[in-house]
C-alpha cells in the first residue's frame with residue numbers, strides 16, 4: 020500500500036499529467052506534489068536535486084517531456100533529444116538518490132520498429148529502426164526505457180517502471196494543428212471548418228495509416244494500478260493500449276460526425292504518413308489485472324465537449 024509521504028506528478032498541466040492528478044486526487048494515496056515549469060525546470064540538474072531534497076517524494080509519475088506531431092518532430096529533432104534526455108537523466112538520478120519507492124516513466128509507441136509485426140509486443144523493441152520522421156524523439160524515449168531497466172538491474176529493484184502508452188488523447192491535449200497530434204489537430208481543424216462553413220478540408224497524408232488511441236484517463240488509471248500493485252516481470256516495459264486501431268480516415272470521419280462538419284474530407288498524399296500501423300499488444304498489463312475502460316467514441320465526444328469549453332479559439 021502507498022504511504023502518505025507524497026506523490027510527485029511531473030508535468031501536471033499536460034495531457035497525461037493532468038489526468039494522473041485527477042485520478043490520484045480521489046484515490047486516497049496521500050498528498051500530491053506538483054511544480055510548474057516556471058518554478059522547476061526539469062532540464063536543470065541542480066534545480067531538480069534541490070526539489071527532491073526539499074520534497075522527498077515517495078512516488079514519482081514522470082509525465083513531463085517534449086511531445087509533438089510529425090511537423091514538430093521534423094522541425095525540432097534536436098530539441099526533442101535534448102529536452103527529453105535532460106529531464107530523464109535529472110529526474111531518474113534524483114529519484115534514485117532520494118530513495119523514491121516507485122517511478123513511472125512513459126515511453127512511446129514511436130520507439131517500435133517501423134516495420135514491426137502487429138500488434139506490437141514489448142519483446143519487439145530494438146528489433147529494427149523506428150519511423151524516421153520521429154526518430155530523435157523515439158531514441159530519447161528508448162533511452163528512458165533502458166534507464167529504467169538499467170537502474171532496476173544494477174540496484175536489484177523494481178522501482179523504475181517503464182510504460183508505453185499508445186497515442187494518448189483527452190482534456191488538456193494540444194489542439195494546435197501545427198504542433199499537436201493527429202486526433203487533437205483533427206478536432207480543431209474540423210471544428211474550425213464547421214464554424215467557417217468550409218466546403219472541404221485538406222488533411223495530411225493518405226488517411227490509410229492505422230493508429231490506436233488511448234484516453235488519458237485510462238493511462239492515469241493504469242498508473243494508479245501500478246502504484247498499488249507490484250508487477251512480477253519488469254525485464255520489459257508495459258504496453259498500455261485499448262487493443263483496437265482505426266485508420267486516420269475512419270478517425271477523421273468519426274470526428275467530423277461528432278463535430279457536425281458536413282463538408283468533404285480531402286487528402287494531401289504528398290505529405291508523409293508516418294508508420295503504416297501502430298497497434299500495441301497490451302496483453303501483459305491486461306494479464307496483471309488492469310484493463311482500459313474508455314472506448315474511442317465516448318472519449319472523442321468528451322474530448323470535443325472539453326475543447327468547446329476550454330480552448331479559447333473554440334470558445335470564441
Ligand SMILES: NC(=O)c1ccc[n+]([C@@H]2O[C@H](COP(=O)([O-])OP(=O)(O)OC[C@H]3O[C@@H](n4cnc5c(N)ncnc54)[C@H](OP(=O)(O)O)[C@@H]3O)[C@@H](O)[C@H]2O)c1
Pocket residue numbers: 029030031032033034035036055056057059060061062081082083084085086102106125126127128160183184185186187188191192193200
Ligand atoms: N501524448 C501522447 O500520445 C503520449 C504517448 C506516449 C507517451 N507520452 C509521453 O508521456 C509524457 C507526457 O506526455 P503528454 O502528452 O502529457 O505531454 P504534454 O501534454 O505536452 O505535457 C508535458 C508536460 O511536461 C512539462 N514539461 C516539459 N518540459 C519541461 C521541463 N523542462 N521542466 C518542467 N516541465 C516540463 C510541460 O510543461 P509546460 O506546460 O510548462 O510546457 C507539460 O506540462 C511525455 O514524456 C511523452 O513522451 C505521450
